Amino acid sequence: MPKKVLIVLYYWPPAGGPGVQRWLKFVKYLPEFGIEPIVYAPQNPNYPLLDESLLDEIPPSIQVIKQPIFEPYAAAKLFSKAKTETISSGIIQKEKKQSSLEKAMLFIRGNFFIPDARKFWVKPSVKFLKDFIIKEAIETVITTGPPHSLHLIGLQLKQALGVRWIADFRDPWTTIGYHQELKLTQKNKAKHLALEKQVLQEADTVIVTSFTTQKEFSAKTNRPVITITNGFDGEVESENVQLDKKFTISHIGSLLSKRNPEVLWKVLSDLCMEHTDFKKAFQLQLIGKVSEEVLEDLKAYDLVDNYTYLGYVKYSLINDYQKSSQVLLLIEIDSEITQGIIPGKLFEYLKSNRPILAIGPENWDVGAVLKKTQRDPFLLHEDYEGLKERILNYFNRYLSHQLEVKKASIAAYHRKELTSQLASVLHKGS
Template identity: 85%
Template sequence: MPKKVLIVLYYWPPAGGPGVQRWLKFVKYLPEFGIEPIVYAPQNPNYPIVDVSLLDEISSSIQVIKQPIFEPYAAAKVFSKAKTETISSGIIRKDKKQSFLEKTLLYIRGNFFIPDARKFWVQPSVKFLKDFIQKENIETLITTGPPHSLHLIGLQLKQALGVRWIADFRDPWTTIGYHQELKLTQKNKARHIALEKQVLREASTVIVTSFKTQQEFSAKTNRPVITITNGFDGEVVEEKVKLDKKFTISHIGSLLSKRNPEMLWKVLSDLCIDNPEFKKAFKLQLIGKVSEEVLEDLKTYGLDKNYNYLGYIKHSLIYDYQKSSQVLLLVEIDSELTQGIIPGKLFEYLKSNRPILAIGPENWDVEEILKKTQRDSFLLHEDYSGLKERILNYFHHYQSQQLKVEKTSIGAYHRKELTSQLASVIHKD
């Protein structure tokens, strides 16, 4: 008989964006490893991005249970739809450019909704799931965050029932970059830290997505901490692909204000000024949510006629843009707090077999994966000469139709292989 596992999550189709992909794929492959996943999700969530095409990826054999959730963001839309959607999607503008309303909403979000705005789902879920777990004879419970309030569901169910509980952290909790933007009081900072420690210490197993987060959490708890990265699904590009005629540099996903690579825009601007051939051939392609500040900077640097902003595109179509791009752009915030962030798009980029222009903080975990897959190392945000040299190198290879990467084995990052790792954790007594 398959082993039943209850998975408590917030992001589930029709949610779009990166948050849904990890567990959508785990659920897809777990039955192949003798595990029956049962999904518990909100009935009426407030998703900042919706992608109904992802509903087609859910097998009809998967049991999905949904219960109502009270969403403060939905109520706050009465006052300002644009601002609440921006904050809920993680696009927080620099402090100097925030309006009084934005600052007020951030203060309320940080100090009145601890650990986050989905806290109101905790008690109703615990009440419902106590009976469900006992009725279904479920021995293993998994919670995944953010939102980290879902880990409090796992905490209370373990305390009440003694169920085995695996806490999966797709991002850190108190050390994630945006946590500093929430204008927390000292008292509420301490509350976050205390909740995080309690979850880490009482979870049977903690799973994280990066090496530095594993180190961080290992120092905070005596429980096992295991790294299972994100990955890619489907087959790696093998056939000869028709590439864009333009020298296309494509960024897939949200490009937030804090992630804005201003030095890159300067380099591209200078190349356009100094090299007419480059200016004629170059196209920057932006797919996903982009902050106003990024778009303003592109205009400031004279790149407004060289970029194409496509907005959000459903996940099933993104791959075509990736594999036809000349270069794929990966950018992370330049901060010590983001060294342990490995964007999920990195693995999709690897699958596309295109050069990756990665820009991020010093000692970034991404470097380890780039080395293992024999790709170009990443560059620092302020490395003007390095960025210019790398882009010119790509451009010269593009001109001679030789812009490509050597094919290396990336099978370790396939979603099925990663699910195998998860299954080993679940089956372990």
């Protein structure tokens, strides 16, 4: 008899973006390990990105339960639809560029909706799920955040029913970059910290996606804290892929204002001025939401003729862009608090078998993954010379049709292998 596990989540198809992929893939493979996943999701969510193609990836045998959710973002759109969607998707401009409306919305978001704007789903969800859990004889509940308000659902279900509860953190809580932008009062900072501490101390097991977050959380709780990274699905691309004729450097995913790699734009601008053949061949390809500040900088560095901005592209088409690009660009904010962020797209990049140009903070966890898979090490934001040398190396190899990557196994990051790790955690508590 398969073991029933209830998974409480917010991002579920037709939600687009990276937040949906982790649990969509876990749900796909869990039945192969003797686990029957039951998904609990909002009925009328306010997703910043939609991707209807992901509906086709939901296994038909999976039970999905949906209940209504009230979200203040819907009301906020009456005042400013564009600003609301921008903030809810995580694109926050530097403070000096924020309008009075943006500053007010960030203050309200941070101080009136603790831990986040989905907090109103907690009470009705607990009420509904208590009866459902008893009826279905469910012994284990998993909550995944952000939004971290969903962990309060798990907390209250554990307190009410004594069920086993696993809290999955796709991102940290109080140390995530955008948390610092919410203009929190000292009192409300303390509320966030207290809720985080309670969740970490009362969950039976905590799962995180990076080594730094595991270390951070382990210092805050005596509960087991386990790292299960994100990963890739499907087969690794073969060598016989038709590559772009241009020297394309592609960034896939959101490019936020604080992630803006000005040193890279400077390097690319200088290379275009110094090498006529580079300027003719080079094409920067941006796929996903990009902040206005990034686009302004590309113009300022005279790269307008050398970039294309495609906006959000359906997940089902992303692989075509990845595998045909000459180089894939991975960027993280240059900050100590982003050392533990391992973007999900890193593993999709690995699957594509293309060189990865990674730029991030010192001691970035991504470095361990790149080393394990024998890829080029990441570079620091201030490393102008290193970036210039690396890009020129890639370009010269491109010219001689030798721009390939080392053949190293990435099987440890396949979604099925990662699901086997999750299944081991679930069976261990049986």
